[in-house]
Amino acid sequence: MIAAVNQGANGPSPGRAQIAFSGVTLNLGGKAILENVSLDVKPGEFLCIIGASGCGKTTALRLAAGLYQPTSGTVAFDGKPMLAPRRDIAIVFQDYGKALLPWRTAAGNVSLALEASGMAASQRAARIDELLKKVGLPNHAEKYPAEMSGGMQQRLQIARCLAQEPKALLMDEPFGALDAMTRQGLQDEVLSLVRASDATVVFVTHDLEEAIYLGDRVIGLLPHPGRIGIELKIDLPRPRDQLTTRENPEFLRLRRELFDFIKASEA
Amino acid sequence: MIPERFKAFLLPIALLAILEIWARAVGLQSDSLAPPSAIAVALVEAFQDGSMLTATRDTLISAFAGLSIGGAVGLAFGIALGIFHGFDRLMEVTIEAIRPIPSIALLPIALIALGFGYRMEIVIVAFACVWPILILTRAAVGGIEPRLIEVSRALRLSPVDRVRKIIIPAALPRIFLAFRLAAGIALIVAVTVEIAINPIGLGAAIMTAQQALRPDLMLAYLFWIGLIGYLLNTGLMVAQRHLFGRAALVGDSA
Numbered sequence: 001m002i003a004a005v006n007q008g009a010n011g012p013s014p015g016r017a018q019i020a021f022s023g024v025t026l027n028l029g030g031k032a033i034l035e036n037v038s039l040d041v042k043p044g045e046f047l048c049i050i051g052a053s054g055c056g057k058t059t060a061l062r063l064a065a066g067l068y069q070p071t072s073g074t075v076a077f078d079g080k081p082m083l084a085p086r087r088d089i090a091i092v093f094q095d096y097g098k099a100l101l102p103w104r105t106a107a108g109n110v111s112l113a114l115e116a117s118g119m120a121a122s123q124r125a126a127r128i129d130e131l132l133k134k135v136g137l138p139n140h141a142e143k144y145p146a147e148m149s150g151g152m153q154q155r156l157q158i159a160r161c162l163a164q165e166p167k168a169l170l171m172d173e174p175f176g177a178l179d180a181m182t183r184q185g186l187q188d189e190v191l192s193l194v195r196a197s198d199a200t201v202v203f204v205t206h207d208l209e210e211a212i213y214l215g216d217r218v219i220g221l222l223p224h225p226g227r228i229g230i231e232l233k234i235d236l237p238r239p240r241d242q243l244t245t246r247e248n249p250e251f252l253r254l255r256r257e258l259f260d261f262i263k264a265s266e267a
Numbered sequence: 268m269i270p271e272r273f274k275a276f277l278l279p280i281a282l283l284a285i286l287e288i289w290a291r292a293v294g295l296q297s298d299s300l301a302p303p304s305a306i307a308v309a310l311v312e313a314f315q316d317g318s319m320l321t322a323t324r325d326t327l328i329s330a331f332a333g334l335s336i337g338g339a340v341g342l343a344f345g346i347a348l349g350i351f352h353g354f355d356r357l358m359e360v361t362i363e364a365i366r367p368i369p370s371i372a373l374l375p376i377a378l379i380a381l382g383f384g385y386r387m388e389i390v391i392v393a394f395a396c397v398w399p400i401l402i403l404t405r406a407a408v409g410g411i412e413p414r415l416i417e418v419s420r421a422l423r424l425s426p427v428d429r430v431r432k433i434i435i436p437a438a439l440p441r442i443f444l445a446f447r448l449a450a451g452i453a454l455i456v457a458v459t460v461e462i463a464i465n466p467i468g469l470g471a472a473i474m475t476a477q478q479a480l481r482p483d484l485m486l487a488y489l490f491w492i493g494l495i496g497y498l499l500n501t502g503l504m505v506a507q508r509h510l511f512g513r514a515a516l517v518g519d520s521a
Contacts, residue, residue: 067417085421098414103436112432116422164422
């Protein structure tokens, strides 16, 4: 309580943080994965995290999800420390093939999140239809994940996360394994879904252009141990467009800056 | 000429024919062998007088009751040990000390405690069935895709729902395989107990035929036990493929 008041008084950012890392260090197996990371994500913000592989991007996301606990420092959500996962924080895993239940249909996979939240069976079907429609899978309710393409499986995982009605959506390189066309389509869909829901998004990617295209802010991590190395505010106009946004001189300038940062961090 | 699938039957049919011809040629008189035709007659007679059905019923009741009880215990412990690593370490030595005991070695104790009949046989079959199911279920649960466990944590599924909706379905193809193996063991152990001491079922029927110097009947029972085992395994395999075709594929690729 006192910590929260102090933070409010001294914190540099105006408005309360929804996700707040303060002095977070995580050691796994005697090795520091993240060191002294402090970070505020405002409600409704779209934050992208980039960095070379092994810099702790995914670990940071898991800390935000409550799947890991920091070795020292605190992770807080809406001012309360995160001691366990919460149903209003949804996480989209990179490996959709492993995160979906292969023995359940698309509808059954979405249903899992509704069952978890205790929704009555009679209300689920309508909600499932609505969610599958929202992610562009209205005619695939009875298909099993193995019968769907990678892009469709990732849409399905996103539908299951939306079923949680999350205040925060954490996405771990969600489009990393998809081809370029599918990826661009899904980027735009995520942007419109997020705009409709007001959710806070933390989006981890190794694709610099993807980070600039999607984010309000991009944070770059330095490896060994993971720590914040760069922070860029993205003031590109919204709604973003795959052609005009990517041709914007500001986009190109940001891309150059991030590219140089990654190159320097790997040197 | 001959369809591929029937080729596997050629050898046994040829062997039976040779045995029959040989037995007739030498005018076989034996306490341990009989010509196939005599075995077939004995088999039909045993079915007609009802003794075959009674014995089959007794053996299968014991085998399936033992399989159910042993399977339930093995499944419960296997899941618990697969989930709780602390419990696994706590039980490790105990399990590894009890497991190597041959189930049939429990016969003297079981006989004193429970007497002849179904109960004693069921307990011994159950003991034999616990282990394959426990060990394979523990491995199946321990080998579940960790991402699925994270999904269940992120969704805050209750412990009961986590077991019911994630762990058991994910491990089910391998648990079913364990049950298939255990079903074979149940039949073997049930017949063994009957041959050794318990005066019911197919095992006891074989012993009675032997003591009556009826090799034809003895071999008829033997053939019938083999057939039951074959049908049991084939039926379970078909069920396995039918139930888990898709899930089994996905599970194996992980």
